[in-house]
Amino acid sequence: MNYTNVLKTFASVGILSIAGGTAFAEGISDLPAGERAHYEMVDPQIPLGSSPLADFAAKNPPPWKIGYASSYAGNTWRASSLKEIMDNLLPAAKEAGLVSEVVVTQSDLKDAVQIQQMRQMVDDGVDAIIICCSNVTALNPTIEYAHSKGVPVFSFSGYVTSPYAINVAANHMQGGYDMGKWLAEEMGGKGNVVLVSGIPGFASSDSFDLGAKKALEEYPEISIIGEIAGKWTDQVAQTELQKFLATNPRQVDGILTQSAQENGVLNAMLQSGRDMVPITLGGEASAACYWRKNPDWISQSFHIWPPAREMGQAWDVMLRTLGGEGPKIQTMLRPVLPYTIEDVNAALPEDCDLNSTDWIQPTADQWWPDDIAKQYFNNPK
Structure with missing residues (x-):
């Protein structure tokens, strides 16, 4: 391409x-120049036009009933994002009189099930729907159905190609590029890389891989010797990488992985008997704990998928849209935020847990500050 x-x-x-x-x-x-910079490298499939919800008016006054049609519940990232909405965002919105309840469904990665669940939410009277990390096209007819009934759909940590949805996420292609370039430099510009994708066919996974491969193409002495799918789940990534390492004796010099599977990748390497190599980290506290105990292992990591922050951004964009603020564009991207061993030391104790299910995340003000959020809306309040 x-x-x-x-x-x-x-x-x-x-x-x-x-x-x-x-x-x-x-x-x-x-948008201001500073925000436009986040769109200089994007997955070509991402909708980047003006928002069809610029003049949207909610069909009901608050408090609103919200649907969260999740596609998967089987990893620490999904657990953290759900915890954020139920333990922090919903109580605050209830207290403010903005939201009455959140209806949560899980489709276990089955598009047909998620479609049925979303349509049922619309028919049951929700005022908005949040979705996550879905197939880029499969839900489009259902999103259009929701739009026809006055129900806006907000996709976070990924994107859908429907013109009727709002997408909020990190720029995953830029994230893949930044991680790929960092890994290449960490390896000295040469050697063999294993690429551990998330779920092929899903937006953020494919966008990340697109950027990662673009970066590695700049280093002719680096070869991708294997591509496996970790399914954004530590246990799956560990099993698949162990299989690869057991059947491929070639030297591995670096591993480029998405989250939430970096701890599984790390454990596979530790159990393989091979020398440890640089591995990209995206925020899992378990893998960061290993880094804390081995500070010379790598030089840097990246916030690309902070689960609470991405959910918080989607929630804020949803409330602003329901409140008539008028989103300017279809896709609101955030920059990749590097973090260092000093940040890890500040976030984790010396006796940190190598099997933790927690995440290291930027603050809400670092990820989606109010003064930035307002720039994405025509009538900010």
Whole structure:
């Protein structure tokens, strides 16, 4: 895929504007320069136009009933994001008189089940639906159905291609690129890499891999010698990597993995008997604990998928939209935030748990500060 040609094609049909050599969608061009910078490298499938909800008015006054149609519950990331909505965001919104309840469903990665659950939510009278990390196209007819009934849909930590949804997430392609480039430099610009994807076909997983491979292509002496799917689950990633290492005797010099599976990757390497190599980390406290105990192991890590922060961003965008603030664009991306061993030392005690299910995360003000959030809406309050 020639990324530059994709952008030029979009520009030729009026979807993008190009200024100073950088292409921006119509809605993004309305953002301040500092925010536009987060869109300079994006997955070409992400909808980047003006939001169809710019003039949206909620069908009911608050308090609103919210649906959370989750696609999966089987990893620490999903548990942390659900905990954030139920233990922090919902109580605060209830106290403010904005939300009455949150209805939660789980589809176990079955698109047909998630579609049925979302339609049932609409028919049962929810005022908005939050979804996560879904197939980029499978839910589009259901999102359009919800839109026709006055129910906006907000996709977080990933994206859907429906023009009727709002996407909020980190820029996962940029994250993959930054992690890939860091790993390449950590390896001295040469050697063999194993790429541990999340769930192929899902938005954030594919976007990350696109960026990671783009970065590694810049290093001709680096080869990807294996690609496996960790399913965003530590146990799965550990099993799959153990299989790979047992059947592939070639030297491994670095591992590029998504979260929440970095602890499984780390454990697979520790149990393999091979020398430890640089592994990309994205926030799992368990893997960060190993780093704390071995501070010379790697030089840096990256916040790309902070579960509570991504859920908090989706929640804030949803409440602002229901409140008539008018989102400017379809996709609101956040930058990748590096963190260091000093941050880990501050977050974890010396006797930290190598099997922790917690996460190291940036603060809400670091991820989606109010002064930044307002810039994404036409009528901020």
